[in-house]
Amino acid sequence: MRRIRLTGNCSVQTSECDPAIQLAVADLIRDLKKVLGGNPTQVKSGTATIRIGMALGLDSEAWRIRITDRVEIQGGGRLGLIFGIYAFTHRFLGVDPMWFWKGIEPKFKGELELSKCQIDSKPRAFKYRGWFINDEDLLGRWKDSGKQRFSRWPRRRSTEANPDYDFYEKRLLRYYSSIVDANVMSAVFEALLRMECNLVIPASFIDIMNPDEASIVEAAVVRGLYVSQHHVEPLGVSHFGFETWAQELDTSPSFSYRQFPDAMRQCWADYAKRWWEIAGEQIIWQVGLRGRGDRPLWDHDPEAKMRAGEFISGALSDQLEIIHSVESRGQPPATLTLWLEGADLIESGNLSVPDNVTLVFADDDLSQQMRSDFHLLNRSPGQTHGVYYHLAVWSFGAHLVQGASPDKIAKTMSEVLNKGDREYAILNVANVREHVLGISAWSELVSKSEPFNPDDFIHSWVPEGTAELYRSFFAAFPQLRHEWSLHDGCARTFISSLLKYYVDLEALPEIVRMYVVDQNERLRLLLSRAIKAFDGLIERASSLDLEPEDTHDFFQSNFVLQVKILRGLYGVLLELLPSDPDFEQAEEMMVAILEALPLGESGKWSQWYRGDTKVDLKYLQKRLVQAKTTCVVG
Structure with a gap:
């Protein structure tokens, strides 16, 4: 031969x-x-x-x-x-x-x-397929770009001065103000293309009028990728962008399509024109209408709720007209993401969507399974459909620790493929690094029309001799209810709520009370079992001698550290459960998590966790110290 x-x-x-x-x-x-x-x-x-x-x-x-x-x-x-x-x-x-x-x-x-x-090459499973860089707190601060978003937002100073640490927009500023370094984004784009994906939503918030943010879109376009926008930014406009744009107008309109439709239309038009100038035929438009941040439009404008379907339908019509006015394609690709209230409005028949808009179904944020609208909605022959899937989702899903297993990903994506919803597939990848296993599995599923065996995949993908450890890790997640696993984001939400309950005397949110009070004994049992399983995995992992060094370091960060983070959060939560919390023991467990983080910061990953503002481990430790010194239980 x-x-x-x-x-x-x-x-x-x-x-x-x-x-x-x-x-x-x-x-x-x-x-x-x-x-x-x-x-x-x-x-x-x-x-x-x-x-x-x-x-x-x-x-x-x-x-x-x-x-x-x-x-x-x-x-x-x-x-x-x-x-x-x-x-x-x-x-x-x-x-x-x-x-x-x-x-x-x-x-x-x-x-x-x-x-x-x-x-x-084999045929593609989806026409447009790619990643959504979302909840990117670690990416934004790992390498200091020296660049900031929201710098011209008129309410920035007053929001930062708000004494409430958990005030919604103050949290958004904390999470997303840092713009990811250009070299880091280049590594994201390269990995996307190596996985034969063709699309990226490059950040949680992109104000195309800010040159430092526009440069991220420009870099993606230069790499040959299609670009799109977060579902809270139709035509690229978030409430941050609108209010920054509107401060230059004499009328100072508020962010409300109900009250100021003309101003909203003009802002959409200005942003759409700029997106087209930068991305041209590589843009896939996002249309829709949501509220401040990632919330329903009636969250800040309650009077809009009764007519929400009417307002969103009107916004869709306006946005499609604007798209045709700024660009040259006969049928510009546009998507509407049915996230939370969008899915409910479609399912109830209160929202109609033009056939030339791709309907993108989202998985449930708790279970990572497709919502009922995906299963029940009749597909119009003239309309295309797609999927928005979460490997990571805030605030009840995975974030610092990988969540959905290849088995679960394959099952859900098989349902989507069997429905024929193959126009568009986008994956929420958070900070990328924690979720490389799931990203690789999902990307293979959407890029290739080939049989996918989760067991074969995980065996070939993880370091030799560790496949069973990974399978046992995914199997050890406590199930709060069917298919709802207790991921690190959920554990953090429960811990934070309990600390507010003990320290600030705030009532527990109903979804938290349901488990920490009403199902207290069951939750104790679930946590204890998972902690025992994770301790066993850590012991088994310690006996492995993986080579070469980079494979060893990868296993330490991708498996050992993640097990320790989740085991630690479970331990903290267990110690805080009513009615006999042990704040001192809980704080010691949180310190143990912080002391384990260097496992994920060797070599080029130095200071990877300095941007941790979502799980916010250091803040939780500070709150535990506060609880330990101020709370009297009994």
Whole structure:
């Protein structure tokens, strides 16, 4: 059989000048140098070991790798060629698509012998598929970009001065003010493309009028990705953006479509024009109407509730008209995410959506299973549908600790595929790093129309000899009710509510009271069982001697530390349960979590947890000290 030998002196040739393709070629050369050493080079013409170019007859996102007396990587279009480049690095060089976020470098080989073959990509399971960088508190502060959002928001100073630490908009400023460093976002975009995804919502809030935030969108577009917007930002407008835009008007309209529809339309139009200027045909519009932050429109405007369906329908009509006025495509892609109240309004028949808008069904924020609207809504033949899935979700889901197992992800996505809802798939990935296992499983499911076996996947993906530990970890989550697991966000919410109850004498929220009071003994039993299981996993993990060093470090951060965080939060919650809380023991357990964090901050990950403002472990420890010194129970 004919073979070709690749060495560190190989060359790469392409006539494609597209910046997105050139960036992928640069990544290929970097990968070749890691695996082969030497000095791989890019040449403009002549004989080369690896030739990269377009091929007729392939779909725009399809690729082909042919190995004869040279390596040929072909694509049907820009994205197809980019995907083909990364497919080669993965299949033949052994570069993990998530190498950066796992911290695992490819093995050095010096040279490779490749046999003659041809590999063609498989059809895509979804047309548009990608990640939503949401709740990104760690990403925003890991590497200091020196750039801030909300800096011109007129209510910033008064909000920051609010003495209530948990005031909603004050929390949003705490979570999202830091703009993620450009190099960090570049690593996100590279991983997306390596997983053969084509879409990104690049932040929880993006004000396109702020050049520092617009640069994130520009960078995604340069990489060849489609871009879209958070479902709280129709046409890119959040309440922060609207109020920043409106402060320059004499009338100072409030953020209310009910009261100031003309101002809202003008703001949408100004933002849509700017998004189109930056992203052009790579934009997938988000339409809809929500309130301040990620809340219903009537949360700050109660009079809007009775006519919510009418107002949202009107906003959709206005937004579609604006889209057609600013861009040139005959049928611009636009999505409406049916999150919480949107799903309820559709299900009750109080909201009608034009056929040229893709309806995006969301999973339930507690169970990560599809909501009833997904199962019950009749699909219109003229309308496309998609899915919004959460690996992480605040405030009752996973955040610092991975949540949904590959089995659960595969089951839910199979339901979506079987419904034929294949236009659009977006995944909430939070800070990325904690959720690399779930991200990889989900991305494989949406990018390839191939059978997916969760057991085979997890066995091949995790470090050798650890698959059973991961399976046992996912199986140990306490189930508060059917398919609702007690993730770290939920444990944090329960802990915070109990501390407010003891220290500030606030009433417990009903959903918290249901478990910590009404089902007190059951919750104690669930927590005790999980703690015992996690202690056993930590002991088993301590006996492993994983090599090389980067694999060991990955396992420590992705498994051992996450088990310790969740075990610690369960322990704190158990010690705080009524009616005999032990604040001193709870505080010691919180300190143990903080002392374990360096397991996830070795090497390049130094200061990874300094941005922890959602679970907010240091603040919880401070509150526990306060409870220990001020509360008298009995």
